[in-house]
Amino acid sequence: MGQGQAHPSVTPLAIAVLALLEERPMHPYEMFQTLIARREDKLVKVRPGSLYHTVSRLADQELVHAEGVDRAGNRPERTTYRITGRGREALRNRIAEIVRRPVPEYPIFPVALGELHNLPKTEALTLLRERIGVLETELADADMLSAWAEEHVVPRRYWISLPYLRAILAAELTWVKEFTAELAGGALEWEDFDPVTGERSAAEPAADTPVSLPVPPGAVAAADPRFSDHPS
Known part of the structure; x- marks a missing residue:
């Protein structure tokens, strides 16, 4: 990863994990509890399985480091993680990248x-x-x-x-x-549906032509340079 580039593994959940570890070392279960207590689940999808997977992936890429295993009573062993220098750089670069430029998020x-x-x-x-x-x-x-x-x-x-x-x-x-x-x-026109079958009324005329919205200049080229009008 070059200087100033965001790491590809820094998903929204990874941002949350790295930000927690920037505060202090934690084990994944503590991370989960903290995210839920802070209502971070309003911002990112927080599930125990995906969180553990995210932590494991960040460790494989040396963005976090496992620094100790703790066992209390009959509870399973819990590995505590600490953010690394690379992880701190990836976190800051990813935040900057997101804030700098809006990108399509495709809400449903x-x-x-x-x-x-x-x-x-x-x-x-x-x-x-x-x-x-x-x-x-x-x-x-x-x-x-x-x-x-x-x-x-x-x-x-x-x-x-x-x-x-x-x-x-x-x-x-x-x-x-x-x-x-x-x-x-009634200000908005709506197609008629049969009240029994729920199907469109046979009397409802079909649209004459498909509906398409205008495409901003350069939008296709920006998405795929193969469609650019300018030779490289």
Whole structure:
């Protein structure tokens, strides 16, 4: 790995692991407990199996180092890990890479929105209202966590992701509410479905042409240089 380059193994969960070990040496079970206690599972997918696998992979690549084995009572042996110099460099480079430039993250919700017309209007409205309820709960949870952090005088740099996540939740909640009201009020056209079979009505005309959005100049070339108009 060259100077200033992010290590390819530094996944979101690996970032969380390296950041914990930057604080102090830990064994994987302690890492898992700490991540859950801090509600880091709101940011990354935290599972015991994937966490142990991540730690093992980081050790193989010398980004963390096993420095001791501890056994207490009848509990299984637990290996304590410490971050290495390479691991610290990889962590900082990966954070810088992510912050520097936005990249497509491919969230799944827009995919479902784009295909929501495949469901009857009544079902779409039911599902959207369910989502509104979940978003409202998550928004209240984010407010509670922020209030707790302020009350306990936790330095803001440690929970700066909370107001960001709250802003994302609030924006989505506002949009989904407006979209649901538009669909429910009839302002948004929707295909007719047979109320019994759930199939599209035979009277519903098919789209004349496929729907395509314009592609920004250079987008294809950026994705694959073989499509560039300029010879290398």
